[in-house]
Amino acid sequence: MKQFRFLVYGKDERQRCLKEILENRGHVAKNAEESSAGFFDAILLPLPETETFFGKIKEELVPGQIVFGANFGQSVACQAKEKKITVVDYMKADGVAEKNAVSVAEGILAEAICAMKENLCGSRCLVCGFGRCGSRIAERLAACQADVDVFEKEDQKRQAVEAAGATWRPHADPGAYELIVNTVPQPLFTGQMLSRCKKEVCILDLASGNGGVNLEICKAYGICAKRCPGLPARYAPKAAAKILADVIEKEMDVRKKGE
CATH class of the missing domain: 3.40.50.720 (NAD(P)-binding Rossmann-like Domain)
Structure with missing residues (x-):
């Protein structure tokens, strides 16, 4: 499996576990405080504050990047299209x-x-x-x-x-x-x-x-x-993070094969 670079936003326990899981699977994962968004293959936004975080970082995003989150609104989809980035909604993935x-x-x-x-x-x-x-x-x-x-x-x-x-x-x-x-x-x-x-x-x-x-x-x-809001992040952060990590890896592999 190819190694990808992920930038993780949010400080809840689910996002912390997600970073750890991706690192254990051989990827590079950094907290948002450590680097600029432009250096990464994908940006991982927290649930349930996806749109709020997207609004804060959209100017840092570069064409070709993938942004993962949940319940993206139509305005985010339009902005993503303009910037030539892809948004992936975790909740639309099979079984999530x-x-x-x-x-x-x-x-x-x-x-x-x-x-x-x-x-x-x-x-x-x-x-x-x-x-x-x-x-x-x-x-x-x-x-x-x-x-x-x-x-x-x-x-x-x-x-x-x-x-x-x-x-x-x-x-x-x-x-x-x-x-x-x-x-x-x-x-x-x-x-x-x-x-x-x-x-x-x-x-x-x-x-x-x-x-x-x-x-x-x-x-x-x-x-x-x-x-x-965000009950999985509070009560089952590791289990919730694993669900997201599986979606991320599958999506990244599919897009990589399509290049």
């Missing part, structure tokens, strides 16, 4: 989103156990959304013997929800739960919904963008609520 969802689900259990005033076992939990992350979260909560409801409007997901050990709910009363996990990137939990929640409820928001929970209103009501 599924593997990442496992780490997210385990991280949510850790967050819930630390924040809740009740045991997970026997508690009533609501998971909003039954996509990649929501489905794994519901499965794991049910495995902890929690009473799990899934708020999901798509009726065709009902069978999968029940197979996960949860109950499908096209509507849900937020006041019935000790734990609420939101994965839906829409403003679901605003004033009216939050006013119906128990004071001792714990709300964990995984939704992308601006999230789906109004944290200011939660604070005013005395509700324990938290945004939870």
